[in-house]
Amino acid sequence: MTALRPRRRTRWTPQKVALLALGIVLALATIFPLVWMITGAFKPATEVNGSAILPSEPTLENFAYVFTQVPFLRYMFNSFVVSAAVTVLALWFHSMAAYALARLRFPGRETIFLLIFSTMLVSLPVILIPTFVVVRTLGMVDSYAGLIVPAIFNAFGIFLLRQFYVSLPGELEEAALVDGASYWRIYRSIILPLSRPILSALTVFFFLTNWNSFVWPLTITSDPNLRVVQLGIATFQQQYAADWNYVLAAATVAAMPTLLIFFFFQRQIVESIKSAGFK
Structure with missing residues (x-):
């Protein structure tokens, strides 16, 4: 019978105590x-x-x-429809684009990737007016399409998925090609199942980002029936400027889905960061 190893006592150095105190202060400042x-x-x-x-x-x-x-349930329904639609479509298109940029060989591949990556350096206010002009020209003002379509394209998702696909072993594709599989079959049957951890993290990222979206819905919609939850809270606050108890109640209800999503998917987020190779 093997003897139990004694527990190693933590040696509390001044540096560890200072880091612990700093962590507690930051946690309290975040939670308060x-x-x-x-x-x-x-x-x-x-x-x-x-x-x-x-x-x-x-x-x-x-x-x-x-x-x-207040039609708050309508606001939450709009936010859910927009967030869910953007998340599903973004994961679909981003994964296909990332697979092509990571695994396929064609002229201009690196240039296309650099152009996509460069859009991460451009903030939303810079392209807000041009995007609005394009959406208005396409007749998507005051519509779900106007809320959903411009939010689908995000260079961050393509970049993160491409980095993940580059790290996958090439022998998987070679064996599948020898067996007669097409690139579409490889993407659907091999790449996507292996991408579940990173896709889970991006699902949380895209959903929360669009659930908390404010500037673009404010720009593209004027119909009260199309207000998302964040825009609804803003107009609610303007209408009842002194009734902060109602504003806080609305904000609490709006925050519950995001807290629940993070609570249930925190393990997938941590695993995706590990699998993506972040240090």
Whole structure:
């Protein structure tokens, strides 16, 4: 019977203590706004501007008001439709583009990749007006298409998937080509199953990015029936500028899907970072 190894005691050096203290401070600074938002959502109007963190008399009236007096469910439905559609279409097109740029040989491949990669250096405000002009010319203003189509193309997803595909062993493709498989069959039957960790992480990234989108929906829509949740909260705040208890309740409801997604998919995010080779 093997003897149990004694546990190694952690040696607390001044550097480790300082890093631990810094980590605790950063964690509290990150969590405090979220805690303040959630507790404020349960406060009555007379307490929401007070200094106390916890409400003395918690109430659900704020949530009832949000769901009965404002079409908030419609806003959340719009955000879900846009986020889900962009996520599915982006993963489909990005994975195909990344596979072609990583595994296929054709003239101008590196140039095309550099051009796509260079768009990561351009921020949204720079291309906001040109994109709006194009979308208006195509007749997609005040429509789901106008909210979805421009958000599909994202150089980050293509770049991350390409880096992942480059790291895959080439023997898999060679064996499949010898067996008579086409490139489309290789992509569908070999590449996509191996891409599940990185695709899971990109799913979370794309969904959360579009769920929290504000500038582009504000630019492209004026129809109240097409308002997404973030735009709905902004207009709600302007309409009831003094009723912060209602605004905090709406923000809490809007934050719940993002927190649940991160809670259930955090393992996939960590695994995708490991498989992508980030150091």
